[in-house]
Amino acid sequence: MKLNLGCGYRKLDGYVNVDKYPEYEPDLLMDLEHTPWSFEDNEVEEVAFHYSLEKIGRDNEVFYAVMKELYRVCKHDAGIEIFTPHPRHDNFIGDPRNVRVISPVVMECFSKQLNQQWKEAGWVNAPLGLQLNIDFDIVKYDLTLEQKYFQLHQGGQLSKSDLVELINERNNIVKECQLHMKVIKN
DSSP states (O other): OEEEETOTTOOOTTSEEEESOGGGOOSEEOOTTSSSOSSOTTOEEEEEEESOGGGSOSSHHHHHHHHHHHHHHEEEEEEEEEEEEOTTSHHHHTOTTOOSOOOHHHHHTTOHHHHHHHHHHTOOOOOHHHHHTOOEEEEEEEEEEOHHHHHHHHTTSSOHHHHHHHHHHOSSSEEEEEEEEEEOOO
């Protein structure tokens, strides 16, 4: 089974399109913040969160429950694709529905391997994978630049190090973050 969670009007063929708002006419009407979800353990092989995960779980405990449910329903090696506006872009800042930053740094907190490394190094990073007994691995992530900065970088007028510096200092450089993760189960 493949799930498109928080689908809105963006339906995906071959997926069960899920949303809590009936006006989107999803395949399954369901509020993801209410757990447990109506799926069996290890039933899901692929999940898409396209501009939706950042709208879920204003309260940490609700967000953790969502992540635990996601882990429960997914098979080992299930793929999870997350598209989200960059937290320092007006598309994130200007949407009052956005309640949570989703970034590689945030999602790394759900990796048991990284959690163990942090523990051994004595770092104070949030070991949520170990605490919640869930395990997700970031396979890759891509950043989509605003067109102006993309063109400057492609044209050689903006080096990679200059670009990184701008991203760290200014808003509206990166438009979107795309994370590709997988579920790790023994």
